[in-house]
Each structure stands twice: as structure tokens, then as C-alpha cells.
Amino acid sequence: MLKSFILDDEAHAIELLTDYIERTSGIELAGSETNPLEALRKITELTPDVLFLDIDMPEISGLEFMKLLGQKIHIVFTTGHAEYAVEGYNRDIADYLLKPISYSRFVTCCDRVAQKVADAAGKKKDASKNFFYIQGDNKKMIKINMEELFYVQSLNNYVIIYHQSDKLVTYLTMKEVEQFLPADKFSRIHKSYLVNDAKIKTIESGHVILHSQPVTALPIGLKYRDQFFSKIRKVTLKRGDWEK
Template sequence: MNLRCLIIDDEQAAINVLSNYISKTPFLELAGTYLDPVQALEVIYTQPIDLIFLDIHMPEISGLEFIKLLRGRAKVILTTAYSQYALEGYELDVVDYLLKPIPFDRFLRAVQKVKEIQSSGEKTVVSPVPAAYAPTTTTNDHVFIKVDSKIMKVRFQDILYIEGLGNYVSIYTDSGRLVTLSTMKEVEEYLSDTYFTRVHRSYIIALNKVEYVEGNQIFLNKNTAVPLGETYRDRFFKLLEENMMNKK
């Protein structure tokens, strides 16, 4: 069974590219293209549509606002030239996030995922993080990460803690928060075990930022607390004992 698709983008050139890609993909059927998202909404509410290729920056209604109006009527693949909206797309449960210019092989991976979701009846999930957005190699005291369109240097000594958000992570530093496309597992591989440890399935902390521990809460810099997960409790306290004056 073919997937009926709509393309919504305020640039005709972008529509032309996606239309061409859809025509080359046997299980996709193009049901319409729209420069105006308002007109597209009328179609979606009256016709069966399986998949929408949706731009973010559009007149009248942004792509992210458009998703909220859909109320789950169709799967969504975001197509945009701006990477900074990836986290919001994740939170709105899009299937994938394609950065323009979109290579055909990357397009195929995204639509194949939609096909598999439709076939299995699974809930929409976000695609794995593209390798190009994972943290780059580290040296002894810092890591390079991609944030929006920038590659930023983050010093280990500036990191307070890291919070996992599915296929994204928030890195909290002394000067603010940085969001990058990566996973907690990938982050662990890049960080030094000497300075950092995982204390929860969603949190990695800098050991030298720990002020005190109370119950199942770890307090960092006195006014920031993260949860201590039961799975990580023994290992965390063993690390603390190595620097404890009174070990009785």
C-alpha cells in the first residue's frame, strides 16, 4: 500500500526537489504540494494523508505550529535549512528531521522509516542521530560539539551536568545550556571517567561539581539538583569514597 504524501514549503525549488524524490520512490504517492500551509490544512482534514514533508519557516503558520494543529492525523518529516529546531521537532514526535539540501539517500532512509512504522502500527519515533551531529573527537580537556550551525568547543571544567533527551542531550555549563544531537551513550564514550559519571539514565554529572548528596538527590553548585538512580547508586558512592576523609 502506497503512502499518500503532501509537501508543504513556501519555496517552489524545495517542493520540486521533494516531488522528484517521491516520483522515484515506488511506495510513495504525491497527493499535493502547497506553498500555503493554511490551504494544506483543509486538505488534511478532508482527505486521508499518511505523510507530510513540512518546512518550518513559512508565512502565517510555522511548521511547528502546524504540527500541533494536525493532532496526529499524519506522520511528519521536517525539511528545513535550520538545525536549531531539531529539539522542538523531537518533542513534537516527528518521524525525522532532514536538513536542506537533502540528499536522496537520506530522504530514502527517512521515508523507509515511515513505511516500517505504518506496517507495524508502532508509534512514531525520531530517527537515530545522523553521524554528522554527534560530538567530534576529544582531547584531554575539551570536546567539540555541533550546536545549530556552529561547532563549539566545550571545556570539561565548564560542564556542570548533562541531561539526556532521547536522541539529543543538553549540556549545562557554568555559562548556560547547549543542546546537540547525540545520545547519552555517545556522550559517555567521549567524556573522561576521571571527571564524569552517570548517575541516572538521563543524567551525567561532573564529579568536581558535587556539593552534597541528600537522599536520592545530588546537589551541584548548591542550588542545582539531579536525581540519583538506583542502578547507578553503588558506583557513585564508591567514587565518592575515594575522596572521603572519614571512611568509617
């Protein structure tokens, strides 16, 4: 859920964006302000993900306000002047909404910001985790490099981690493993299987074939099929892509 804040010197502009936020899933309003200094205090306290920032304000411009922000926040400019777009993108803003703002354009903006937030979180997560430990026999802690992990199989309240030519059994649930591993590198393909995307060799006949010896074929469950293939389509090169 995106947490948002609105700073605009015009009350009707805040009312419009508030209405749009209430109508849109995946985003909530943490607060709003017409006074830039009050907004700065509230933003520091509330730590929103995205700030809808009016550029044309009498006391301080949106561009000047950006300089006061000491925290990382995704900014969306809102203004009636299209010429500010170039300035905004030079400052690496998340998006730009030209007044009067249509609801359809607002929804597109929210999708774009949500993706940026997810990408930033994924990069942070990936950078901090390229290995993990599991508890083996006799409470021994075993280190596993993620790039060497082939797949995970659930077994009631245990999971089997297939790691290079070895396999390790540990007391974990599949849900715990799935939540821990980065979603951009690992895919749940079945109620009993979670696979390392980098180890996939082919996808055929409802199965994922891995780069392993002996060859391993894991079934793709009906419940997970749509989500898995939606992810695969994003990295599939088609003939039409060459024509764009």
C-alpha cells in the first residue's frame, strides 16, 4: 500500500487528489497541507512513499521545497504549466501531472510510482541478501548461497532445499521460505515447489526443466500458472519486439 502526502496551496486541488486517492486501490492518504513548512514537519513524521507536490506556491516553490526534503521520497509534480516537466525529470521525479488532472492519468501515475517503490525495495533487498543460513542437524548452521540454490520442496512442516548436488532438510514452511527469498529471482510454481529462475533450462508440457544432473522436471500447478507465466512473459523476446 502506497502512503501518500499532498502539498498544494489550493484547497480544491487537494480535494480532487484526495477523492482520487480514496477511489484508487493500493494507495492511501497519510496527510495533506497548504503550508510548506507544516508539510515538511508532517512529512518527516509520517514518512510517506510519495508526495504530490504543487510547483506554483506563493511562499515557496515546489522546486525549492524539494531542496528542503532530507529523506528519500518519490515526488510527483502537479502544476498547470507543462514547461516544468523538463525541470522535473532533470531532478529525477517519479511522475508529472498536468492540471486539470484526469482520473485515468492519476491511476497511471500511481501504477508508475508503485513500480518504482517495488523496484527500489527489490534492489535494497537483493543487495542485502545473496546468502542465508538454515539450521541443520545438531543445531548446526549451514550457509547457502542463493545463486547455488536450485529449488525448494515442501514436506508438511519441513522443506527440502536442493542446493548444487546436495539436499538439506530443515524445519520451515514453504510460506516462510517464499517470503524470505527475493520474488524477482525465485518463483512459486506449485504448492510444493519454489524454483530459482536462474536455474530454469526450459518450460514445456506444464513443467519447468532445470539445469541439473540428473535432469529435474518440476510441475507447474494450476493455482500458480497465471502468475508464473505473467512473470515469464515480461522477459520473453518475441518477433514483434524486433519491429518496435
